[in-house]
Amino acid sequence: MELLDSPRAMRERAAALERAGRRVGLVPTMGFLHEGHLSLMRLLRPACDELWVSVFVNPAQFGPGEDLARYPRDLERDLALCRGEGVDGVLAPAVAAVYPPGFATWVEPGPVAVRYCGATRPGHFRGVLTIVLRLFMWTRCRAAAFGAKDAQQLWLIRRMARDLGLPVEIVEGATVREADPRAMSSRNAYLDAGRRQAALVLRRSLARGAELLAAGCAPEQALAAARAVLAEEAAVAPEYVHVADWAELDSLAGWPERPDWRAAGRGAEARPGEELVLLAAVRAGSTRLIDNLRVRAGSPPGTDRP
Amino acid sequence: MELLDSPRAMRERAAALERAGRRVGLVPTMGFLHEGHLSLMRLLRPACDELWVSVFVNPAQFGPGEDLARYPRDLERDLALCRGEGVDGVLAPAVAAVYPPGFATWVEPGPVAVRYCGATRPGHFRGVLTIVLRLFMWTRCRAAAFGAKDAQQLWLIRRMARDLGLPVEIVEGATVREADPRAMSSRNAYLDAGRRQAALVLRRSLARGAELLAAGCAPEQALAAARAVLAEEAAVAPEYVHVADWAELDSLAGWPERPDWRAAGRGAEARPGEELVLLAAVRAGSTRLIDNLRVRAGSPPGTDRP
Numbered sequence: 001m002e003l004l005d006s007p008r009a010m011r012e013r014a015a016a017l018e019r020a021g022r023r024v025g026l027v028p029t030m031g032f033l034h035e036g037h038l039s040l041m042r043l044l045r046p047a048c049d050e051l052w053v054s055v056f057v058n059p060a061q062f063g064p065g066e067d068l069a070r071y072p073r074d075l076e077r078d079l080a081l082c083r084g085e086g087v088d089g090v091l092a093p094a095v096a097a098v099y100p101p102g103f104a105t106w107v108e109p110g111p112v113a114v115r116y117c118g119a120t121r122p123g124h125f126r127g128v129l130t131i132v133l134r135l136f137m138w139t140r141c142r143a144a145a146f147g148a149k150d151a152q153q154l155w156l157i158r159r160m161a162r163d164l165g166l167p168v169e170i171v172e173g174a175t176v177r178e179a180d181p182r183a184m185s186s187r188n189a190y191l192d193a194g195r196r197q198a199a200l201v202l203r204r205s206l207a208r209g210a211e212l213l214a215a216g217c218a219p220e221q222a223l224a225a226a227r228a229v230l231a232e233e234a235a236v237a238p239e240y241v242h243v244a245d246w247a248e249l250d251s252l253a254g255w256p257e258r259p260d261w262r263a264a265g266r267g268a269e270a271r272p273g274e275e276l277v278l279l280a281a282v283r284a285g286s287t288r289l290i291d292n293l294r295v296r297a298g299s300p301p302g303t304d305r306p
Numbered sequence: 307m308e309l310l311d312s313p314r315a316m317r318e319r320a321a322a323l324e325r326a327g328r329r330v331g332l333v334p335t336m337g338f339l340h341e342g343h344l345s346l347m348r349l350l351r352p353a354c355d356e357l358w359v360s361v362f363v364n365p366a367q368f369g370p371g372e373d374l375a376r377y378p379r380d381l382e383r384d385l386a387l388c389r390g391e392g393v394d395g396v397l398a399p400a401v402a403a404v405y406p407p408g409f410a411t412w413v414e415p416g417p418v419a420v421r422y423c424g425a426t427r428p429g430h431f432r433g434v435l436t437i438v439l440r441l442f443m444w445t446r447c448r449a450a451a452f453g454a455k456d457a458q459q460l461w462l463i464r465r466m467a468r469d470l471g472l473p474v475e476i477v478e479g480a481t482v483r484e485a486d487p488r489a490m491s492s493r494n495a496y497l498d499a500g501r502r503q504a505a506l507v508l509r510r511s512l513a514r515g516a517e518l519l520a521a522g523c524a525p526e527q528a529l530a531a532a533r534a535v536l537a538e539e540a541a542v543a544p545e546y547v548h549v550a551d552w553a554e555l556d557s558l559a560g561w562p563e564r565p566d567w568r569a570a571g572r573g574a575e576a577r578p579g580e581e582l583v584l585l586a587a588v589r590a591g592s593t594r595l596i597d598n599l600r601v602r603a604g605s606p607p608g609t610d611r612p
Contacts, residue, residue, distance in 0.1 A: 007471055015473065021327065102554070104417065105435070105469035110410020129411070130470075137471040163411035164436075165313055165443040167321065248408070 001082060002089035006097045007138045013089070014140040022049040026141035028132060031055040031092075032072040032186040033081045036176040040145035041085045043173050047143040053082050054135050055092040060099070061127030072189050091139070098131070106130045107164075109156050112249045115261040116152050116279055117290065120239060128153055129160050136168050144168055149175040149183045151277055151292040155249050175291075177203075183291045190287040194235070199284045201233035206293045209243065209278045216298030219243040219253035219270055226278060227255055239281040239288070246275040246294060270297035307388060308395035312403045313444045319395070320446040328355040332447035334438060337361040337398075338378040338492040339387045342482040346451040347391045349479050353449040359388050360441050361398040366405070367433030378495045397445070404437070412436045413470075415462050418555045421567040422458050422585055423596065426545060434459055435466050442474050450474055455481040455489045457585055457598040461555050481597075483509075489597045496593040500541070505590045507539035512599045515549065515584045522604030525549040525559035525576055532584060533561055545587040545594070552581040552600060576603035 004010050017024055025048025027040045037053075045051055055078050062068035075092055082090050106126055112118075113125035136144065146154045158170050176184045180200055191199060209226030213219070223243055230238050242254030242261070251261035252268050262268070270276055279292040310316050323330055331354025333346045343359075351357055361384050368374035381398055388396050412432055418424075419431035442450065452460045464476050482490045486506055497505060515532030519525070529549055536544050548560030548567070557567035558574050568574070576582055585598040 011471060011473065018324075018473075019327075021325075102465075103469050104415065105466045106414045108412045108414040112410070134469075134471050137473060140473055159408075160411045163409050163440075165317060165440050167317065167324075167443060167446055 001079070001087055003079065004089065004091045004093075006093050007091075007134070008097070010091045010093075010138040014138060017050055018140050023143070024048060024050045024052055024139050024141040026135060026139050026144040027051075027053045028135050028144065028146070029053060029055055029078075030057045030071065030186065031078050032074055032189070033078045034176075034184045034186065036147050036149065036173070036184040038081060038085055039176050040147060040171075040173040041082070041087060044143060044145040044171055045086070047169065047171060048141075050088045051086070052089045052091065052139055052141065053078075053087050054139075055090060056098065056131070056135075058098075058127060058131045059095060060131060061124050063121055063123065066121070067187075067190075070190075072186055091135075098134075107133050107160060109160065112152070112159070113156060115249065115251065115258070116240060116242060116244075117281060118152070119258075120281075125153070125156050129156060132157055133160065133164070133166070136166060141168055143171055145171040145173050147173050147175060148294070149185070149291065151279055151294075152249065155246075183289075185289065187287055187289065191284060195284040195287065198233050198235035199282070199289055201230055201236050202280060202282050202289060202291045205229035205241070206278045206280060206291055209241075210293040210295040213243065213270065213276055213278070213295045214298050216272075219268065219276070222278070223253040223255060226280070230280070230282070235284060237283045239283060241280040242278070243270075244277050244279065245270070246277045249277075252276070272297055307385070307393055309385065310395065310397045310399075312399050313397075313440070314403070316397045316399075316444040320444060323356055324446050329449070330354055330356045330358055330445050330447040332441060332445050332450040333357075333359045334441050334450065334452070335359060335361055335384075336363045336377065336492065337384050338380055338495070339384045340482075340490045340492065342453050342455065342479070342490040344387060344391055345482050346453060346477075346479040347388070347393060350449060350451040350477055351392070353475065353477060354447075356394045357392070358395045358397060358445055358447065359384075359393050360445075361396060362404065362437070362441075364404075364433060364437045365401060366437060367430050369427055369429065372427070373493070373496075376496075378492055397441075404440075413439050413466060415466065418458070418465070419462060421555065421557065421564070422546060422548060422550075423587060424458070425564075426587075431459070431462050435462060438463055439466065439470070439472070442472060447474055449477055451477040451479050453479050453481060454600070455491070455597065457583055457600075458555065461552075489595075491595065493593055493595065497590060501590040501593065504539050504541035505588070505595055507536055507542050508586060508588050508595060508597050511535035511547070512584045512586060512597055515547075516599040516601040519549065519576065519582055519584070519601045520604050522578075525574065525582070528584070529559040529561060532586070536586075536588070541590060543589045545589060547584070547586040549576075550583050550585065551576070552583045555583075558582070578603055 025044040107129040205226045209222040212222040250266045274297045281290045331350040413435040511532045515528040518528040580603045587596045
């Protein structure tokens with residue numbers, strides 16, 4: 001397995017792979033790999049000739065006061081896990097090589113980037129899209145995999161790929177969960193046993209809301225039920241809970257209420273059969289956790305048509 | 307010669323060309339081709355297997371009140387000229403296909419984009435960089451040619467390619483001039499004979515300034531001389547005249563005076579041997595014209611060292 005430590009080395013390698021007609025697949029990560037990342041590698045393997053993984057804790061997607069400094073890192077362990085998955089190469093560049101003096105060109109996402117996680121993390125998705133685009137360029141990958149757990153990130157990367165016409169297939173991997181069934185996250189490492197237990201309420205709350213949406217209940221009703229479950233756990237403070245359509249990530253119902261997170265002309269009702277997403281962020285102590293569930297809106301109760 | 311009318315068709319063609327191992331070169335244009343564009347085609351030909359030209363008058367780089375509607379267009383003539391140059395394919399997409407509903411992802415250039423032309427054309431270079439990146443992605447080109455006449459555009463595209471790690475070689479073509487020696491521009495078509503004559507003062511003014519810079523005069527002195535020449539022609543109204551370093555496009559001297567168009571720590575003096583650019587924009591009636599000259603700063607008068 002190759003290990004490259006700079007964008008320049010990666011670009012040279014990618015040019016050689018292109019000349020050899022090898023199709024590169026990329027799993028971009030911030031390292032501290034868990035089963036979620038490994039599942040993306042397995043998913044992408046059949047779609048490419050060369051499977052590459054990037055490990056880079058990207059400062060540009062952390063705000064001041066966020067957990068950049070303490071974000072967990074363990075490159076040796078990451079490399080061993082990649083080797084175990086038969087990865088062909090790992091790019092783990094230094095920050096100085098990624099952001100040289102004079103770096104000034106950014107990918108600016110549209111209005112969806114200021115909703116949900118973007119509301120409390122200004123500039124976060126700008127940082128994410130810019131590094132993802134650059135990783136695509138450096139590796140010349142033709143497929144890349146992202147986890148559904150970061151729903152808004154996945155959505156914005158898909159929109160970027162569509163808008164900019166990137167020659168990269170965006171592959172979605174399902175959220176991988178512990179038996180709990182807490183979503184796997186490198187940030188789970190921050191939690192002590194008590195908080196880990198308390199954090200389970202996040203998934204429980206989303207499951208309750210999704211159940212109602214699937215049964216055809218209105219977004220407002222599902223939201224209220226999800227919030228009620230969250231309120232049962234005093235050790236967890238909700239940051240937001242929203243029901244959105246997956247097509248445009250317009251908020252159909254949410255707390256805090258944000259009707260402005262919906263495009264003009266889009267009503268607050270779900271359409272029968274429409275794909276919805278319930279997304280939430282909570283804090284357990286100083287740790288911020290996110291999760292989401294996707295669900296098809298059931299037929300509204302009382303309808304006679306299938 | 308192929309003619310494609312949508313990004314989608316171009317992307318499919320580019321994927322096929324990539325599979326066939328063909329290296330694509332691209333000359334992006336707004337059409338109404340002149341000798342300047344043709345020279346870029348000839349320049350790029352040896353650097354690629356497939357030579358493509360795009361013809362697209364990009365609304366996103368025109369401000370309100372600018373000349374988008376009246377910008378000259380003649381696709382049939384452009385196609386004939388491309389055929390004459392042995393171009394392999396032309397992409398001439400419709401505006402609706404380039405900016406579909408929901409388009410929201412932009413390339414945001416750094417602070418250099420608000421200087422010079424950017425000062426009176428806010429958003430112009432954002433529009434330019436975004437369409438250029440998308441053309442690169444659609445065509446999967448590995449080389450692309452741009453004219454030196456649009457110096458700031460060339461500089462910002464180079465910086466974008468570097469910052470984002472685009473796998474595209476940016477090739478610079480020298481400004482092509484009439485015998486006058488006015489710079490060729492599609493916008494020259496707007497000028498009547500009198501204004502065409504008056505507009506010659508732009509190049510004369512830059513030539514005078516460049517002469518002094520080459521002789522080792524200070525940027526302030528060269529600027530004053532260039533402005534004095536411009537002032538001789540009452541039918542032409544200067545918008546800006548600046549002396550900048552070509553490395554960072556920092557303004558060393560300029561009118562209007564903008565010391566804030568220089569990075570902190572950069573002095574206003576030219577370094578001996580440093581590559582400089584004299585750039586200016588003027589209005590002749592309602593027509594805006596730009597031009598520039600690049601020059602190496604001479605040794606300062608009186609120095610004893612080579």
